[in-house]
Amino acid sequence: xxxxxxxxxxxxxxxxxxxxxxxxxxxxxxxxxxxxxxxxxxxxxxxxxxxxxxxxxxxxxxxxxxxxxxxxxxxxxxxxxxxxxxxxxxxxxxxxxxxxxxxxxxxxxxxxxxxxxxxxxxxxxxxxxxxxxxxxxxxxxxxxxxxxxxxxxxxxxxxxxxxxxxxxxxxxxxxxxxxxxxxxxxxxxxxxxxxxxxxxxxxxxxxxxxxxxxxxxxxxxxxxxxxxxxxxxxxxxxxxxxxxxxxxxxxxxxxxxxxxxxxxxxxxxxxxxxxxxxxxxxxxxxxxxxxxxxxxxxxxxxxxxxxxxxxxxxxxxxxxxxxxxxxxxxxxxxxxxxxxxxxxxxx
Amino acid sequence: xxxxxxxxxxxxxxxxxxxxxxxxxxxxxxxxxxxxxxxxxxxxxxxxxxxxxxxxxxxxxxxxxxxxxxxxxxxxxxxxxxxxxxxxxxxxxxxxxxxxxxxxxxxxxxxxxxxxxxxxxxxxxxxxxxxxxxxxxxxxxxxxxxxxxxxxxxxxxxxxxxxxxxxxxxxxxxxxxxxxxxxxxxxxxxxxxxxxxxxxxxxxxxxxxxxxxxxxxxxxxxxxxxxxxxxxxxxxxxxxxxxxxxxxxxxxxxxxxxxxxxxxxxxxx
Amino acid sequence: xxxxxxxxxxxxxxxxxxxxxxxxxxxxxxxxxxxxxxxxxxxxxxxxxxxxxxxxxxxxxxxxxxxxxxxxxxxxxxxxxxxxxxxxxxxxxxxxxxxxxxxxxxxxxxxxxxxxxxxxxxxxxxxxxxxxxxxxxxxxxxxxxxxxxxxxxxxxxxxxxxxxxxxxxxxxxxxxxxxxxxxxxxxxxxxxxxxxxxxxxxxxxxxxxxxxxxxxxxxxxxxxxxxxxxxxxxxxxxxxxxxxxxxxx
Numbered sequence: 001x002x003x004x005x006x007x008x009x010x011x012x013x014x015x016x017x018x019x020x021x022x023x024x025x026x027x028x029x030x031x032x033x034x035x036x037x038x039x040x041x042x043x044x045x046x047x048x049x050x051x052x053x054x055x056x057x058x059x060x061x062x063x064x065x066x067x068x069x070x071x072x073x074x075x076x077x078x079x080x081x082x083x084x085x086x087x088x089x090x091x092x093x094x095x096x097x098x099x100x101x102x103x104x105x106x107x108x109x110x111x112x113x114x115x116x117x118x119x120x121x122x123x124x125x126x127x128x129x130x131x132x133x134x135x136x137x138x139x140x141x142x143x144x145x146x147x148x149x150x151x152x153x154x155x156x157x158x159x160x161x162x163x164x165x166x167x168x169x170x171x172x173x174x175x176x177x178x179x180x181x182x183x184x185x186x187x188x189x190x191x192x193x194x195x196x197x198x199x200x201x202x203x204x205x206x207x208x209x210x211x212x213x214x215x216x217x218x219x220x221x222x223x224x225x226x227x228x229x230x231x232x233x234x235x236x237x238x239x240x241x242x243x244x245x246x247x248x249x250x251x252x253x254x255x256x257x258x259x260x261x262x263x264x265x266x267x268x269x270x271x272x273x274x275x276x277x278x279x280x281x282x283x284x285x286x287x288x289x290x291x292x293x294x295x296x297x298x299x300x301x302x303x304x305x306x307x308x309x310x311x312x313x314x315x316x317x318x319x320x321x322x323x324x325x326x327x328x329x330x331x332x333x334x335x336x337x338x339x340x341x342x343x344x345x346x347x
Numbered sequence: 348x349x350x351x352x353x354x355x356x357x358x359x360x361x362x363x364x365x366x367x368x369x370x371x372x373x374x375x376x377x378x379x380x381x382x383x384x385x386x387x388x389x390x391x392x393x394x395x396x397x398x399x400x401x402x403x404x405x406x407x408x409x410x411x412x413x414x415x416x417x418x419x420x421x422x423x424x425x426x427x428x429x430x431x432x433x434x435x436x437x438x439x440x441x442x443x444x445x446x447x448x449x450x451x452x453x454x455x456x457x458x459x460x461x462x463x464x465x466x467x468x469x470x471x472x473x474x475x476x477x478x479x480x481x482x483x484x485x486x487x488x489x490x491x492x493x494x495x496x497x498x499x500x501x502x503x504x505x506x507x508x509x510x511x512x513x514x515x516x517x518x519x520x521x522x523x524x525x526x527x528x529x530x531x532x533x534x535x536x537x538x539x540x541x542x543x544x545x546x547x548x549x550x551x552x553x554x555x556x557x558x559x560x561x562x563x564x565x566x567x568x569x570x571x572x573x574x575x576x577x578x579x580x581x582x583x584x585x586x587x588x589x590x591x592x593x594x595x596x597x598x599x600x601x602x603x604x605x606x607x608x609x610x611x612x613x614x615x616x
Numbered sequence: 617x618x619x620x621x622x623x624x625x626x627x628x629x630x631x632x633x634x635x636x637x638x639x640x641x642x643x644x645x646x647x648x649x650x651x652x653x654x655x656x657x658x659x660x661x662x663x664x665x666x667x668x669x670x671x672x673x674x675x676x677x678x679x680x681x682x683x684x685x686x687x688x689x690x691x692x693x694x695x696x697x698x699x700x701x702x703x704x705x706x707x708x709x710x711x712x713x714x715x716x717x718x719x720x721x722x723x724x725x726x727x728x729x730x731x732x733x734x735x736x737x738x739x740x741x742x743x744x745x746x747x748x749x750x751x752x753x754x755x756x757x758x759x760x761x762x763x764x765x766x767x768x769x770x771x772x773x774x775x776x777x778x779x780x781x782x783x784x785x786x787x788x789x790x791x792x793x794x795x796x797x798x799x800x801x802x803x804x805x806x807x808x809x810x811x812x813x814x815x816x817x818x819x820x821x822x823x824x825x826x827x828x829x830x831x832x833x834x835x836x837x838x839x840x841x842x843x844x845x846x847x848x849x850x851x852x853x854x855x856x857x858x859x860x861x862x863x864x865x
Binding site (some may be wrong): 002004008009010013014028032048053056059088089096099101103146167168169172176182200205206329340 | 354357361403412428442467470474489505508511524529543547550551553554561564573604
């Protein structure tokens, strides 16, 4: 479920990083003020535990395949949501750096999908209510499976949304959704069972560990709502506003303007678009979308149809040969420079 | 070899590489982190149909691998392992996007294929950036740099501790899982009835270890706060490195260099 | 200097699961003594050692370090006086690099940057681990880890050193180097060990524990000569005291 950089846009990546950074600050403050000092080494060691445990194959009875431990719910049970969030963040960071499992820009997305959602949503709203009254073995199992499934479903949905907003993949929303959700349902069930079984084992053999954890303690007052609201607002603002102006199909705006107010307004909006086109050229950091050509000003209705056709003239057919030639030269130069630097280094 | 074992060896390899002393290794870790992030942002900012404009950016990983003495097989092996899922998503592009975009001779290539190739190129570049960051810097300098760049201390301490014990725990896990496999029927994964006790035992040992470490920390005066020691400040060569790459990245983004070169070449002929 | 007497009076320790690990142990150790604590597995060696710097507080009885009795209020002072080297160095070396680990103690003592550097450097050089200072602990061999963990404790400048199985996990040559190093230390030394040959080499006094009680407390050589006593303690004579296996002399 790790998102790769190749499939996200800087806007989505940046927004998720902003959300994750805020959450990390919040969780860090909570950990600093609330946590007993004995948890400092424990967080580190449990992080290593989950990291290592993720690499073990758990054979699923009946099928030939195997499942793995995600660890989000397990960590939330053992450490409480704040410490667990930081621990998962660190695991994902190491995976991104050492295994390129999840990109550097996408790390914000991944920490959100696999950290925030299990620790701050699935755990407090599903696991805790189910097991708080009396943490019996049955309730632990049900709670773990439900929370794991919920966490993973939400995470998978997060992946779909982030991919959709990035606009790199052509997978239609519904198809992607129908692909991701069922698979992650299965993964969630397996993870929930593994978690449940481990927690039950601990419950039987060394229950004192669990009494010290969040299993029996009341939950901190997590201001989930402000975080969620802030995040959604940020995502909406960034996502819609910027992509609106940058989109090569601004005909939504223009169409409604022509419908309601006529030519002059259309002129004005074309100027706005022209301004942004210039700005984009200069900054050259927003995705390289094309802007409507001036022909749209003369014949609004027809232009809208035409613009839909030529919506993606981002690759200019005319200069394609030049591009290929140049590319070959570039690659050759890159390779040679690499060799030269190696030689220089050795002598 | 167990999956967990090969992963562990892979980490050790990157660790070894990060302890070399080349020009790149000596650059301040903060700068390297910023450059890696800038690189990834620039790469992902290209449109989904861009291929040629991305190519000059290969100079970055190639330079790092050459000067930093990082073998390219490392990157290639990793790419092979991580690409399936992403390419699986990417391969839907040619299916759903059939608009012909490019004419090469008499072959017409659809937008979907262009974007698929673009995804592959972007994947290679971004994966390289991540691996090369740790291969030329090392996780501990990265942690210290992150803190200096504003990352909250509990997170940095967590990362540091976790990484420190990762190797220890991985070795322990490998021993336990190997022992399990040698006595289990089909020798592949852990059977259902052992899930709880195998992982549970490992977890209990982990807790015991954490307690001992905590005692050791107390014995040396630990009172809940960890102090991180820093020594280095930015030098001129760090600034030059930063400026050089930033300029290059922005140049690549602003100008499609291969097309330019191609035009000049063909124009001149 | 009189501060560095250890006085253990009739201590009992019962683990949370009910195991009665120490059943009334009493002795006194003077400044500069080297004392070995020997006994079979489960005899209570590590438990006893853990009482010297308050990792465990006795269920009953008292432990005095100098004039201070060990209780929750005196712990931080006690831990500056008594340095504990754990059996498994991996549990003791938890910082990213060896240098960071050795500096951990002095930093926590609130010393100035210069003083921290001085102590760290001295400690590392004393154990011969100065070249290893920038290495992460998982890249060290068993002997190097052992040396680093000793340096980490030395940097606190304790006047009493408590060590749990210091020669475990290391090869013969490193072991010899370690014994020589320990011989050069002037601090009071208490060493829990299975390595009776080392005890013979290093410690003039031995306390023999058996099932949580003291079986014998006296000069090392005298105790190790007494085969029957050692057998009662489920031990053997040190190899160097047993006959030559080839010519049986």
